[in-house]
Amino acid sequence: MDIKAIYEAVIRGDRTAVEAGVTKALEEGTEPDVILNEGLIKAMEEVGQRFESGDFFVPGMLIAARAMKTGVAILGPLLVNSGVKPIGKVVIGTVAGDLHDIGKNLVGLMLEGAGFEVVDLGTDVSSERFVAAVQDEKPGLLGLSALLTTTMSGMTEVIQKLTENKLRDMVKVFIGGAPVTQTFADQIGADAYADDAAAASRKAKELLSGS
Ligand code: B12
Structure with a gap:
């Protein structure tokens, strides 16, 4: 073919x-x-x-x-290889105002394939919902996706709200999406950035192992 x-x-x-x-x-x-x-x-x-x-x-x-x-x-x-015991839990979603989900879904699939339990909040997820999911699900990792330059600020807001709710130290935040860069990740205090699904899964494992 x-x-x-x-x-x-x-x-x-x-x-x-x-x-x-x-x-x-x-x-x-x-x-x-x-x-x-x-x-x-x-x-x-x-x-x-x-x-x-x-x-x-x-x-x-x-x-x-x-x-x-x-x-x-x-x-x-x-x-995705099924039947493996989860190596960690990830909450993932596309930030508020943004409906793009293909990349986020691929990252979710790769993470599942790498053995993570993935809780997908979908698209257009408000910062409040991300914070509530961190509270309820207690994931080790939070993955944020944005495909529009106008919605990237939603990532900043999620990190701010996590800090306000004293949850920032409980979860590692990793971010991605076409307009997102390492520089942006550094600026907003995210723990990691990845530019594709394979790198996302690698970074997720590194974040969990603390390296
Ligand atoms: C498909 C698409 C749409 C579809 C989305 C369908 C869907 N269900 O997702 C539709 C038609 C709905 C759409 C709508 C719009 N879109 Co659009 N869209 C695209 C397009 C062509 C492809 C996106 C895509 O799926 N790429 C394929 C995936 C595999 O790649 P990815 O998303 O980048 O994801 C990878 C990495 O970024 C990373 N990643 C992604 N998320 C995460 C998360 C984490 C945690 C990590 C670690 C990594 C990671 O890993 C992924 C897998 O490898 C892009 C062009 C582009 N090159 O990005 C424009 C694009 C993103 N869209 C654009 C625009 C302008 C719009 C609209 C505003 C158009 C309009 N006038 O209405 C609307 C906005 C709607 C909204 N509110 O969200 C612009 C954004 C410009 C900008 N700089 O802000 C782009 C860049 C097109 C362009 N060149 O102008 N769009």
Whole structure:
């Protein structure tokens, strides 16, 4: 199976072709992470660039995102090994005002694959809800996602609210999303930043082991 065909099907927003392409590639022995990175994620990067240059509009982006999700749904179980005892608990969510969830979902999947128990709060999560989840779930790690420059301040707010509620020392905060950088993470006092799902899972393990 040509990975390029999967890539093109995502850009076209052709869910049926994505499903067929991913299934066929797996049958032919292509590694799930190759399909994910070279087919699905690369296609979404291209969609983002086309949107920026005015060749793509929101509906096109949405249809492409749905097609990508179809592919991720097939790959998901293969990226996660089940039946392992959790090595730690992570609460994860996309910050207030932000509806992007593909990257956050991938991070969640990779963390599950690495043996974490993942509590996913979804998208458009207020800082109050993050704080309540830290109180209730008592996770070792809190993962915050933001895809818009306008919603990144939600991350700052979550960290401030954790401090106000005397919870900041109880949980390590790691952050990510396209506009997020290490510099931003340092500025707001996050414990770690990762630029993709594999790095997120590596960082999560480091944070838990205290290294
Ligand atoms: C798909 C998409 C949408 C879909 C979202 C569907 C969904 N269910 O997620 C829809 C159509 C709904 C959408 C809407 C909008 N979007 Co949009 N969208 C995108 C697009 C094309 C792809 C995002 C994506 O899924 N990437 C693929 C994933 C795998 O990558 P990722 O999200 O970056 O995640 C990885 C890493 O960042 C990291 N990561 C992510 N989260 C976390 C969390 C933690 C804890 C860690 C450690 C790591 C981590 O790991 C992930 C996996 O590798 C991007 C373009 C881009 N290049 O990012 C624009 C983009 C983010 N959108 C943009 C805009 C402007 C919008 C809208 C405002 C458009 C509009 N006018 O309405 C709305 C906002 C809606 C809202 N309130 O949130 C802009 C943002 C510009 C900016 N600087 O703020 C972008 C960059 C497009 C562009 N080039 O202009 N969008």
